[in-house]
Amino acid sequence: MAEGHGSASGGENLLFLTDEQLRKGIEAMFFAYRGFTADPDRILEDHAYGRAHHRALHFINRTHGTTVNNLLALLGVTKQSLNRVLRSLIEDGLVESRVGRTDRRERNLYLTPKGEALERALSEAQRERMRAAYRAAGPQAVAGFRQVLEAMMDDDIRRQYLGLRDRRP
Amino acid sequence: MAEGHGSASGGENLLFLTDEQLRKGIEAMFFAYRGFTADPDRILEDHAYGRAHHRALHFINRTHGTTVNNLLALLGVTKQSLNRVLRSLIEDGLVESRVGRTDRRERNLYLTPKGEALERALSEAQRERMRAAYRAAGPQAVAGFRQVLEAMMDDDIRRQYLGLRDRRP
DNA sequence: TTGGAATGTCAACAAGGCTGACTTAAAATG
DNA sequence: CATTTTAAGTCAGCCTTGTTGACATTCCAA
Numbered sequence: 001m002a003e004g005h006g007s008a009s010g011g012e013n014l015l016f017l018t019d020e021q022l023r024k025g026i027e028a029m030f031f032a033y034r035g036f037t038a039d040p041d042r043i044l045e046d047h048a049y050g051r052a053h054h055r056a057l058h059f060i061n062r063t064h065g066t067t068v069n070n071l072l073a074l075l076g077v078t079k080q081s082l083n084r085v086l087r088s089l090i091e092d093g094l095v096e097s098r099v100g101r102t103d104r105r106e107r108n109l110y111l112t113p114k115g116e117a118l119e120r121a122l123s124e125a126q127r128e129r130m131r132a133a134y135r136a137a138g139p140q141a142v143a144g145f146r147q148v149l150e151a152m153m154d155d156d157i158r159r160q161y162l163g164l165r166d167r168r169p
Numbered sequence: 170m171a172e173g174h175g176s177a178s179g180g181e182n183l184l185f186l187t188d189e190q191l192r193k194g195i196e197a198m199f200f201a202y203r204g205f206t207a208d209p210d211r212i213l214e215d216h217a218y219g220r221a222h223h224r225a226l227h228f229i230n231r232t233h234g235t236t237v238n239n240l241l242a243l244l245g246v247t248k249q250s251l252n253r254v255l256r257s258l259i260e261d262g263l264v265e266s267r268v269g270r271t272d273r274r275e276r277n278l279y280l281t282p283k284g285e286a287l288e289r290a291l292s293e294a295q296r297e298r299m300r301a302a303y304r305a306a307g308p309q310a311v312a313g314f315r316q317v318l319e320a321m322m323d324d325d326i327r328r329q330y331l332g333l334r335d336r337r338p
Numbered sequence: 339t340t341g342g343a344a345t346g347t348c349a350a351c352a353a354g355g356c357t358g359a360c361t362t363a364a365a366a367t368g
Numbered sequence: 369c370a371t372t373t374t375a376a377g378t379c380a381g382c383c384t385t386g387t388t389g390a391c392a393t394t395c396c397a398a
Contacts, residue, residue: 033329107344130191136316155204157200157204275364
């Protein structure tokens with residue numbers, strides 16, 4: 001019932017964990033996620049792609065030369081599901097799949113210039129919203145935001161998340 | 170590239186808004202949302218329901234007697250899509266639909282005891298994860314978390330979010 | 339050389355979004 | 369009172385994205 005979580009005070013008070021407070025957090029996640037995906041979704045419509053394509057582009061860009069298995073673990077879907085998305089991206093010339101150098105069973109995935117262009121457009125739209133939210137909330141809030149999100153992940157996912165680094169070729 | 174956002178210092182430093190920082194925020198949203206939905210999803214499987222049912226149950230519980238139109242605005246889906254979900258919940262005896270008192274075109278939606286039971290199981294699982302994340306991150310982080318999420322919502326959605334209150338009958 | 343791992347493919351299915359068209363009932367409006 | 373608008377529900381059909389299961393291919397490694 002009582003609001004007032006917002007004060008940066010509160011110290012070690014644990015009474016703020018009322019069901020109502022938790023409920024608001026749950027709803028905030030739900031509504032914010034809608035905003036979070038809204039801008040890229042609009043761009044994707046024009047290309048007849050969906051969120052699954054966006055996610056693939058994002059992580060291929062993030063870790064150049066990643067393998068399919070690696071991508072599967074990040075995305076948390078079946079290979080059949082990813083394969084469908086990946087195939088269309090390869091056919092359309094946004095992603096290149098190269099046979100692995102050391103292990104030739106593997107395929108290393110790269111964005112083509114065309115793929116990079118779409119990825120950039122998508123991530124710029126998404127970053128712009130994130131940037132605006134960060135600015136509105138301030139640096140302290142951003143730190144807290146990240147801390148809570150990290151704590152909400154499954155353990156194995158958190159490890160993957162923390163391990164992600166830009167790997168430029 | 171450089172990490173180090175995590176310090177609660179940082180003050181008014183705006184350099185933390187590097188693309189890499191924003192990217193990490195984007196990925197945190199993606200991975201955290203997976204964790205956020207994981208526990209209810211497991212429960213829903215046993216009942217042959219999906220996330221759409223969970224969302225409907227949540228908001229009907231939240232605003233007892235809400236109308237279909239109201240629910241549509243909250244969920245952001247088409248009435249055909251909601252109707253499919255709603256029909257199964259009504260058929261299964263989890264939701265009751267009563268003709269409106271003042272405006273008889275409207276239907277007021279309520280959870281039955283059975284519906285309340287499932288809603289409680291789902292939301293307790295989700296609240297438990299939220300509670301654990303809040304505890305791990307601390308009160309200051311929670312305030313920041315909520316601030317950033319609110320800032321990320323579309324304006325009209327934020328208004329609805331802020332307006333949500335428990336309406337017990 | 340054979341077993342197993344990585345990848346890819348085909349088929350079938352389900353959930354849950356969407357659009358469009360249409361009905362019914364009731365309220366609002368002229 | 370007649371007309372229009374609104375709320376809700378329904379039917380049909382489509383798309384994306386997830387799922388299983390079965391199976392083929394390639395090729396590293398024991």
